[in-house]
Amino acid sequence: MSPIHPLGAEQLSRRSDPTRLRFETTAELEPLDRAIGQDRALEALQFGVSMRAHDFHIFAFGAAGVGKREAVRSILVSRAKREPTPPDWCYVHNFASPQRPRCLSLPAGRGRRFRDDMRQLVEELIAAIPAALETEEFRTRKDTIESEAKRPHEDALQKLAKDAGERQLALIRTPVGIALAPVKDGEVVSPDDFEKLPEDDKKRLAEAMKELEKVLESIIRRIPEWEKERRSKVRALVREVTTFAVGHLIGDVRARFADLPAVVAHLEEAERDIVENAAELIGGAAGGPEEPGFAGRYRVNLLVDHAGTEGAPVIYEDHPTHRNLIGRVEHHSVQGALLTHFGLLRAGALHRASGGYLILDAVRVLSQPFAYDALKRALRAREVRIESLGDSLGLVSTQSLEPESIPLSVKVVLIGDRMVYYLLSALDPDFGDLFKVGADFGEDLEWTDASAELYARLVATLVRQHELLPLERDAVARVIEHAARRAEHSSKLSVDLRDLTDLLREADHFAKETGKGRVDRSSVDRALEARIRRRDRIRERAYELIQRGTVLIDTTGAKVGQINALSVIDVGGFAFGRPSRITARTRLGKGQVLDIEREVELGGPIHSKGLLILQSFLSTRYAADQPLSLSASVVFEQSYSGVEGDSASSAELYALLSSLAEVPLGQSIAVTGSVSQMGQVQAIGGVNEKIEGFFDVCRLAGLTGQQGVLIPRANVQNLMLRPDVVAAVKEERFRIYAVTTVDEGIEVLTGLPAGERDAEGRFPEGSVNHRVERKLLHFAEQTRRFAQDAREGRSP
C-alpha cells in the first residue's frame, strides 16, 4: 500500500478569484429578475400556475431562507398582472330567508358603487316615505277611509240609540264599554223609582234591555272585523303611495345595474319589501354598521372589493386561522345577547384571493385548529362558506347565519420545508388530490464562473432592495467563498438568501461604521468574525475545559485503544467541532462488541448501527472461518449526553483494532468518518467544523506539526476551511489526511503497515491486521480449550 500523504493547502478551500469578476462594484450590475439555482422549482411553479385545473395547487418546499416566498410571489404577481380582475362579492339581505344572506357578484369595482348607491337609497327612502305619507292628498284619502270605516259602527250605534230611545232606554258609556239604561225625562231612572215600577214594566224593560244588548253585542263583535277592513284599506293606500314614492328612487339604482340580473332581482325584492314595511323603515333609525336598524336590511355588505385591484389578486395570509381563511360571522351585544346580521359577515383570505392566488405558510396552516381542514374543504367543494367555528362545533348557541357560499376559483400555494411536504404526502390522502404540483427549491447551485457572476448579481439585487452600500469585487468574492462554506462544498454555492442578506446588512453596518462608501472584503470578514464572536461562547467554554484538562483530550503521544473522534455541536444556528476521546477494551468473549452508549440509552440508532457494522467487519475480515471469541467495549469518554450518527464508527474501529493489535494510536490525529462492512471509510457531515474544532484545540495546546485530522476521501470536495487552518497546513503545522479504507487510516494512525493477505491468505508478520488476527485466533483457541475442558469436566 502506498503511503498516505497529507492534503495540500490548495485542496482545503476553494478561493474565489476576484479578477474573474468583471466589475468594480455591485452598483454596476443588473439586478436579477428570477431566483438563481432554482430552475426546477421555478419550472414547477410556472407549470402549476398555468394549469387551470382546480386541483393543481402547489406546494413550494425547501430549506428555510432559500427565497421560496419571494420566488413564488414574483411569479404569481407577474402572471396575475396579465389576468382579468375577478368580480366583487357582496352579501345582501335574503328577504325570503333572513338567516341565509344572499351573495351577489358584480364586476370588479361595481360592488363599491352598488354599496354606496344602496346606502344613499336608504337615506333617501327614510326622507321620501314620510314625506309621501304626509301629503294632504294622502291624508285626505286616509281620513276618508277612516271615516268610512267608522260609519257602519257609528250608524249601527246611532240606530241602536234610536231604537233604545223608543223603548225608554239610553246608551251610556262606561269606563270599559257601553251600557243600556232605562230613562225617564232624559235621566236614568233612580233605584227608588225603578222599585216603584209595576212588575210588568220592570219585566218589559228587562226584556227590551236584553234584546238590545244582543244587538249591541253583535255591533261590538263586528268592530274587529271593521277594524281589520280599515287597516287593510289603509295598508293598501300606504302601499300604493309608497310604491310611487320609492319606485323612481329604486328605479335609478336599477337602471345603473340593469346589466346584472341578480342585482336587478334583488332590487325588485327590496322594493317589494320596502313597500310592505314602510312603517318599520321610517320608524327605525338608519343605524350604523353594528346596529343597522330596520333600514340595514337594504344595505350591502361589500365582502370583497376589487375596485383597486389590477389583474388577479395575489394574497399572502400571514395568520391563516380558520376565520382568517374562510371568513367569520361577527356578533354585537344587545342587552347581553349576541346578535348578528349579514352586515357582520367578514371575508377570509380565500374570498379575497378567489379569481387569483393565495400564498400560505404550510406550518402555520397546520398549526391553526381546523384551518387545514377548512382549506381542503373549500378547495374540494370549490366554494367558500362562512361558518363560525363555534357554530360548526356546536360550542355556542348564539344567533347565527348560514350565508350562501361563494364560488371559489383560486390557486393556493403552500410554502414549507421538505419534511412537511413529505409528511403530508405520506399521511394525508387528500393532500395528493389537491396539491399535485411540488416545487422543490434547492439549497445550492454549482459554483462556476457563470454562476459566480449570477451570484454577484444576486448580491447586487439584495444590496439595492435593502438600500445598502455597494460591494467591491473583493468583497463579493469573499461572500461567494462564504456561500460555498455554507453549502459545505467547494464546488457549490448556498442560496440561503436569509443568511446572505443578513451578511450583507452586517457588512454594510461595519463599512458605514468605519466611514467607507463601499463594502470591502475586510468589512465582510469583520461581519463574519463578529457573527462568530457573538455566538461562540459555548465553543470557547468547551475548548477551555479541554485546555484546563477537565475534559481529557491528548493531542500528542500515542495510546493503545484510545483515539480522538470528532463531533459537531450545533447551538442556536452556530456549529462547531469538538474532539471526544473514544476508548476500546477487548478480551475473550462471545463475539460481542458492547456499545456502552447504547447500554445506558445515550446512543442513538444510527450510532448503534455503526457499531454493529464494525462488529460485522471484524468477524468477516478476521474470523470468517472460526468463532469471533471477542468481548469488546467501546465508549465515548466524558460524554454525558446523547451520541448519534455514525461518523465516529471508523474511530471506534481504529480503537478496537488498536486494542486487539496492542498497537498504540497517535493522539495527535483526530478521526472522522463512517465505515462500511467492507472496511471502506465513508463520507460524513460537518467536516469543516470538525477539522477546525480539532485545529483550535491543538492550537491552544500548541501546534507541533504532527497534529491533524483523518477524514474520508469522499469529503475532500466538502472542504472549505478557514484561512488560518489553510495557512497552518501550508506551513506544515497541521495536517489533513484523506483516506478511502480503514487500512489506509490505521497506517496513518499507527505508522505501521495495515497488511494485505498473501496468496495463502495470511497477513504479513508485524502488520496491524496480522496482530489483530493473531489476537482473535488466540481468543478462539482459548474458547475452544475452555469448551473442551468443560466437556471433559476439567476446571479452566
Next chain:
Amino acid sequence: MNSTQPEARRPRVSAAWGVGGATLSAVEAAAEIAARLGGDLEARLIEDANLIRLALLPIGRQLASHTGRVEPLEPLRLEAELRTSADRARQILARTAAGRQLHWTFTVVRGSIERELGAAAGVADLLIIGRHPPLITLAQIETLGCSVLWLSEGLSARAPVALVVEAGDRGVDFARQTARAISRGVVREISAARGIAAALGEAAGGVLVLSANSRLLSGEEARQALSRGSASILVCRPPTAPFPEKSRPK
C-alpha cells in the same frame, strides 16, 4: 295701550271629557293645543251621573268592549274603574304639560254632562271636547257661549288647519287668529262658498275652523256632514278680551 280696548290676558282653556273611548288621546291633544295658545288649562273629567245611577239598578249591566260580553255593572267595580280612568288622565296631563310649561288644573266632576259642559264653557275662552265618545252634538255646541274645539282622535302636531272664511262674518278675524295659534303649519283659508265637502276635504285629518256665525253651521244637513267628517271642528266665538300677541306660539 288703547283705553277703549279690553286688556289682553292669557286665554282660558278648558278641556272636558267623559269616561271610556279615546278620551286619553284627547287629553293629550288638549294639553298640546292649550300650550300652543299660551293659555292655562282647566281639565275636567265628567263622570256621568246617569252611569252611577244605572249601577245602582238591579238590571244594571254593561257590554265590555274588550270582551264583547255582557256583564253586571257593579257599583264598587265601577268606582274603581272611574278612579283608574281619572288617575291615568291626570298622569297624561302632567306628562304632556311638563314638556310644554303649561299651567293646568285637573278636576273630576260627577253630574249631568250638559250641565257640567255648560259650567266649563262659562269660565273658558276655549272649550275642548272629545268627539269620541260623543259627549255632545254639534247643535248643542252652538248653544255654548265660548269657542269650542270638537276634537277628533289622532290630531297630530302637523295636522292641517283649514279656516272657512265668508264675507261679512264678524267673527272671522278671531277665528283666523285662533287658527294660526293652534297651527304650526300653514293655515289654509277657504271660502264658505265652496261648500261643506270642500271644507272638510281641506281639513282632513286636521282642524276645520269656523266662526260661530258661519252659515256652514246652519241646518241639520250641514251639521250631519260635519259630524260625519274626520276633522276636528273648531267653532270660534270672540272672547270678551283679545288674546295677547305674546301668548301666540312661536
